[in-house]
Amino acid sequence: MTFSGIIVAAGSGSRAGGDKQWRILGGKPVLRWSAEALLKAGAAELVVVVAPGAQDRAAQALAGLTGWRAATGGDARADSVRAGLAALTCSPDQPVLIHDAARPLLSAAIVERLIAALETAEGALPALAVADSLRRAENGTTTDEVGRDGLWRAQTPQAFRRGVIEAAYAAWTDAEIPADEAMVVRRSGGRVVLVPGDPRLLKLTFPEDFAMAEALLSQDAPRYQTRIGSGYDVHRWSPGGSVWLCGIEVPHDQTLIGHSDADAGLHALTDALLGAIAAGDIGDHFPPTDPKWKGASSDRFLIHAAELTARRGGRIVNVDVTLICERPKVKPHRQAMRERIAALLDLPLDAVSVKATTTEGLGFTGRGEGLAAQAVATVELPAPQRE
Incomplete structure (x- = not known):
């Protein structure tokens, strides 16, 4: 089954030191890792959503790749996702994978699991079970323990058929900003299932995350x-x-x-x-x-x-x-x-x-x-x- 892809790359990345999607990781821009992974996995079209005025940076980061085009995002993630959806040309039945540029180590296996899951659900996302014990704290002091049973760490890409995610966004009337697309679809009554995630699909949020990603890539690199x-x-x-x-x-x-x-x-x-x-x-x-x-x-x-x-x-x-x-x-x-x-x-x-x-x-x-x-x-x- 073919699919379309959206990469959200319009954020500032301030916690990682700024502009993390343009930083070099393993010899190439962070954004390029996700674009190459989705195109190699078979994306029929790929929309890369960037901040206003960043189209030239995207073209430079993705030089030599075909099958993608840029769209201009907004202040919130939901605005950028909507812009990416509007730029697609696929049918309402086409699966759409919405991915964060800040998660560069995407594998084809994750893509396959997500698309397969859409046969029986309105949405799917990769997730990892929470393994660490959890605590609430105030001013550095533990105040409460949090049970980890039933808790999962959500990753991207998140997958939906185009018509489903567009209808869900059209029906969103809450004042709050949605955390992700799975939340939007679930609030509209859709069933969103989890597929096994990948520990390597870490999100580059803090400066030390780049060191971890570089270490993972160095282990994979063939001699x-x-x-x-x-x-x-x-x-x-x-x-x-x-x-x-x-x-x-x-x-x-x-x-x-x-x-x-x-x-x-x-x-x-x-x-x-x-x-x-x-x-x-x-x-x-x-x-x-x-x-x-x-x-x-x-x-x-x-x-x-x-x-x-x-x-x-x-x-x-x-x-x-x-x-x-x-x-x-x-x-x-x-x-x-x-x-x-x-x-x-x-x-x-x-x-x-x-x-x-x-x-x-x-x-x-x-x-x-x-x-x-x-x-x-x-x-x-x-x-x-x-x-």
């Missing part, structure tokens, strides 16, 4: 090793009207000769990726003797190398391409080249570098006989496990 691959390619010039460089067609009075489209930049980068994972070179995977690669787009070669890297459990960290030629001028096209490579490799733009240099008239590139390209790629691969 990686950094690999660096290099690539080099050369093609001869021939009369023509344009040349392909780093995935972009550049107008020129010459073209490069090659079995494929002769994109030396992408060829060098493909070899760099293959080198980083020790998977041979471009000729092993796309032999120039094979007629099916005649005139082929070099995009296909680079994507193939990236897919091989992913199958190994690897992650491309950054790439750097240098084009060596006297002509054409690369600088006017450099940004487009970076954007094209970033799109092909699903990398943020700041992880892609394209440069150009000349040889001051020396050598075959200096004489205008050909163009050369060299590339470096950094890849993280799971480290081999030793007995």
